Amino acid sequence: MTFNIILLFVGAIIAFWISAICGGGASLILIPILNLLLPSSVVPFSLTIGTFTSSASRIAVFKKHIQWKIFFWFVPFSIPAVLAGAWMIKYVNPDYLQLIVAFFLLANLPELFKSKKTVVEEEKPYPKFMLGIIGFCAGFVSGITGAIGLLFNRFYLKFGLKKEEIVATRAANEIFLHMIKLVIYISLGLYSKTALWLGLAIAVATIVSSYTVKYILPYLSEFIFRKIGYGAMVASGIMLLIGTSGKIIEQDNISFSATHHNFQTESIISWRQMDFVIEFAIQDGLEIERPIRPDELPVHLKEKYDRIRSQYDRIDLEKVFAFRKDPVYEFYCYKNGVLTKFKG
DSSP, X not given: OHHHHHHHXXXXXXXXXXXXXXXXXXXXXXXXXXXXXXXXXXXXXXXXXXXXXXXXXXXXXXXXXXXXHHHHHHHHHHXXXXXXXXXXXXXXXXXXXXXXXXXXXXXXXXXXXXXXXXXXXXXXXXXXXXXXXXXXXXXXXXXXXXXXXXXXXHHHHHTTOOXXXXXXXXXXXXXXXXXXXXXXXXXXXXXXXXXXXXXXXXXXXXXXXXXXXXXXXXXXXXXXXXXXHHHHHHHHHHHHHHHHHHHHHHHTTOEEEEEEETTXXXXXXXXXXXXXXEEEETTTEEEEEEEOOGXXXXXHHHHHHHHHGGGSSEEEEEEEEETTSOOXXXXXXXXXXXXXXXXX
């Protein structure tokens, strides 16, 4: 435990240095690390302890750079959204939500290859009402993952904020969300003693990082600041995608297999206790088949099933989906090792 705290402390200092230089992203860098040490459901609690302290220390260091007009648009819309996001953790596997966040981050890849001239030409500020929408989305994602950081960094850049202004304004926007999240996580029981200690280690690391990074920012140009920011988004997306997808595959027993017969290819995706069959045939095109129970059949086919089930040793049922076609149902009827297939 002590070794894990020390390792996380050192990693958090480096992550929050990168975060300040990039305009965000430490939390998204730390999520894959915390996933190795904690259950997914309490990871947001640890992160929020650290990010709350980070926001507070950055406000203290960069308070004169806060853009209050953005603050007063952002915060009122983000508060109800963070309540909804934190509530969802109780009922939705956070690994799937983190996977969506990973794809969102990877969508920033094209920004890495834009020239300085292209960036200047495309720089058109969003209308003010977009701040409310961004605030709502940021609050919702923050409630689910415990992190906002890089996800919405590109929107701050679109409003023409300088690097110190992004660091300061984002910290002011997010500190209220972090306070609300901590109350919600504790009230829902989404915390643990280990999560608390790891969160405190992150908190101390953020203070060290915030008070040392102010000597680094003046040496970065605005263009380099942007490129590092987008690069960190993509890197965080890759890390989150690899870490989260691995956990999902392990937890839900996801597997893939394929068979080829004549001119027909059939792929089977197993998820939890269910198999999805993806079948491609030259005559019929692409089809997706899902095993179903008898009570999922339409009324007329349920009657047919009831009539014939005594005639066979076993009957397997599948619902078949095809592009631009109504779903059909297949009956796989076995008797004395012989298969008879019906379609309905």
